[in-house]
Amino acid sequence: MSRKIRILISKPGLDGHDRGAKYIARALKDAGYEVIYMGIRQSPEAIVKTAIQEDVDFVGLSLLSGAHNELFPEVVRLLREQGANDVIVFGGGVIPQEDISFLKEQGIEAIFTPGTPIQKVIEFIETNKERVLH
Template sequence: MKEKKLRILIAKPGLDGHDRGAKYVARALKDEGYEVIYTGIRQTAESIVKTAIQEDVDFVGLSLLSGAHNELFPKIVELLKENDAEDIVVFGGGVIPEEDIPFLREKGIQAVFTPGTPIKTIVDFIESQRND
C-alpha cells in the first residue's frame, strides 16, 4: 500500500498578526510533499480544534509570537482531548523562551521549534511521529 498522505494544519492562535513564520512553515511543508491547511491569523482555540477535526489532520502546528503560548497551546491540546481527538499531534513554534519549553512538553505539545530551526528538523519530527 502506498504511503498515506499526511495532512497538517498550520494555525495562529492569539492576537498577534505576525504570520510570516507560519506562512513560511506552511509553504516549506507543502514543498516537502505534505498537504497543509492554512487558516490565517487570530484564530480562537475552539476554531482551531474544530478545523483540525473537520479537516481530519494528523498534525497541528501552532505559531505564536505574542507570549500567550503557555495558556493557548495547552488549551488546544485539552480541547482536542475533550473531542476525542488526542491522536492529533500538536507542535508549536514562534518566539518561545527556552525555559517555557519543558512546561509545554509536559502539557502535551510534542515539539517546540524556535526561530532559526531548519525545516528539515520539523520534517524529521513529523516523520518520526507518522503512525500509518
C-alpha cells in the same frame, strides 16, 4: 491505497505576524504534505473544530505574542476533550527556553524556536507519522 499526511497550520490569539507560519506552510507543502492553512487570530476552539473537520494528523501552532503558555495547552485540552486523541500538536515562535518543558508536559510534543532549520520540522513529522497512520 495512498495515505497522505495532513497538517493544520494556524496562529492562535491576537498576533498578526504570520511570516513564519506561511514559511512553514510553504515548506511543508514542498515536502509533500497537505497543509491546511488557517491563518491568524484564531481561537483554540476554532482551531480544534477545523482540525477535526479536516481530519488532520498534526496541528502546528505559531505564536510570537507571549501567550503560548495559555493558548497552546488549551488547543491540546480541547482536542482531547473532543476525542481527537491521535492528533499530534507542535508549536513554534518566540518561546523562551524555560517554557519549553512546561509546554511539553502539556502535550505539545515539539517546540521550534527561531532559526530552526526546516529539516528539523520535517524530521519530527517523519519520525512521528507512524503513530497517526490509521
